[in-house]
Amino acid sequence: MKSCVLPCRFTPGSDLEIQWTQTDRSLTVHRSYQGQNQDLYQYQKYRGRTSLFEEEINRGNASLLLRDVTVEDQGRYLCLANDQETYVNMKVFAPVSQVQVYSISGDLYCQADNIYPEPSLKWTKNSDPTTEPQTAVYRRETGLYSVYSSVRLPPDPPYEYICTVGTVYSTNSTTYEETAPENHNLHYLWILAVILFAVVCFLIFYCQKKKKNISLPRTPPTSGDEESGSRDPLNSGGNSEPLPPSENGHANGLDKETSM
Numbered sequence: 291m292k293s294c295v296l297p298c299r300f301t302p303g304s305d306l307e308i309q310w311t312q313t314d315r316s317l318t319v320h321r322s323y324q325g326q327n328q329d330l331y332q333y334q335k336y337r338g339r340t341s342l343f344e345e346e347i348n349r350g351n352a353s354l355l356l357r358d359v360t361v362e363d364q365g366r367y368l369c370l371a372n373d374q375e376t377y378v379n380m381k382v383f384a385p386v387s388q389v390q391v392y393s394i395s396g397d398l399y400c401q402a403d404n405i406y407p408e409p410s411l412k413w414t415k416n417s418d419p420t421t422e423p424q425t426a427v428y429r430r431e432t433g434l435y436s437v438y439s440s441v442r443l444p445p446d447p448p449y450e451y452i453c454t455v456g457t458v459y460s461t462n463s464t465t466y467e468e469t470a471p472e473n474h475n476l477h478y479l480w481i482l483a484v485i486l487f488a489v490v491c492f493l494i495f496y497c498q499k500k501k502k503n504i505s506l507p508r509t510p511p512t513s514g515d516e517e518s519g520s521r522d523p524l525n526s527g528g529n530s531e532p533l534p535p536s537e538n539g540h541a542n543g544l545d546k547e548t549s550m
Contacts, residue, residue, distance in 0.1 A: 294359050298352040298369035298376045306372065308342065308352045313377075314365040320354055322347075335362075352376075361406055361433030382406060384434055385460035391453050396443050398466060400453035403436040407457055411439045414452040447471070 296310070309331075310319040320340040321328040325347065329337065339357045346353070352371040356363065364382035368375060384406040391400050400411065408427060413420040425439035437455060447468035454463040 292359050293355060293357045294363075294380065296354040296356060296367055296369070296378045296380060298354065298371060298378070300350050300352055300369075300371035300374040300376070302348055302350050303372045306347065308347070308369070308371045310340070310354050311368045311370070312365055313368050319356075319367065383457065383459040386455045386457065386462040389453055389455050389462050389464040391451070391464045391466045393443060393466070397440050398443050398451055400439045400455070400464070401437070402455040402462070404430075404432075404434045405437070405455070405457060406434050407459075408435050409437050409455050409457050411437050412454045412456075413439065413441055414454065415441075416450055420451075443468075 298310075306322075306324055308320075308322045310321070311317065312319055312333075317333040317336070318331050319333065319336050320342070321331045322342055325344065332340070336356075341355050343351055343353055343355070352369055354367075354369070359382060361382050361384075364380050367378045367380060369378065384404055386402055386405055386409060389400065389402045391398065393399070400413070402409065402411075408429075411423075411425050411427075413423045420441060423439045423441045425437065427435055427437045429435050439453065441451065443449070448470045450465065450467045452463055452465045454461065456462070
């Protein structure tokens with residue numbers, strides 16, 4: 291619970307009397323005379339919750355410290371110090387400190403507690419306001435509010451819901467998101483495709499290399515072999531050897547006859 295200081299300044303005098311009153315219901319909140327607290331006049335619900343700043347009273351400070359503030363404490367207060375009046379309006383609010391969002395059996399729930407004043411709740415689905423929520427607001431015995439709301443989730447993700455709870459003093463929100471499930475079969479297919487592609491590339495490279503080795507030309511003969519193999523004995527120069535005679539007395543390859 292929070293504490294609150296209600297300010298009050300006055301001109302000090304000899305006969306020092308300070309009294310704080312909640313004017314809405316005419317309740318005596320705190321009373322002090324000559325530095326002594328007058329608890330007998332204090333309304334019961336304020337007992338043990340109020341005090342003055344004793345060291346500041348002689349300086350004209352009659353401010354009141356109110357502890358464990360509740361919703362019922364808000365209202366208009368009167369500080370009467372040596373017949374000098376000061377009015378203070380106190381407003382109480384409890385901020386939206388937390389917004390809980392959770393899913394149960396296909397429904398999404400939003401909850402926020404201990405809020406004041408009465409809050410409002412809004413759902414947003416994929417950045418668009420939803421018009422289908424079921425919302426209820428309850429006021430507790432403490433005067434604080436709780437709010438509950440639910441929406442039906444779509445059958446298939448992805449989707450994103452934002453629940454926003456707010457008052458004129460504070461706002462808070464929580465996001466609930468579901469992503470599409472990962473397709474493991476598609477993941478495996480991609481891996482298989484990569485493997486097949488690598489195998490095909492390897493086979494193409496292997497076949498091309500083997501074909502290249504088969505089609506290589508034979509080693510050409512040396513220059514000496516080319517000269518000896520291409521020389522025509524019939525067309526050679528004077529260094530060629532004469533043809534040996536045949537059995538009938540004629541030289542091989544000649545038609546000339548001799549006379550006796």
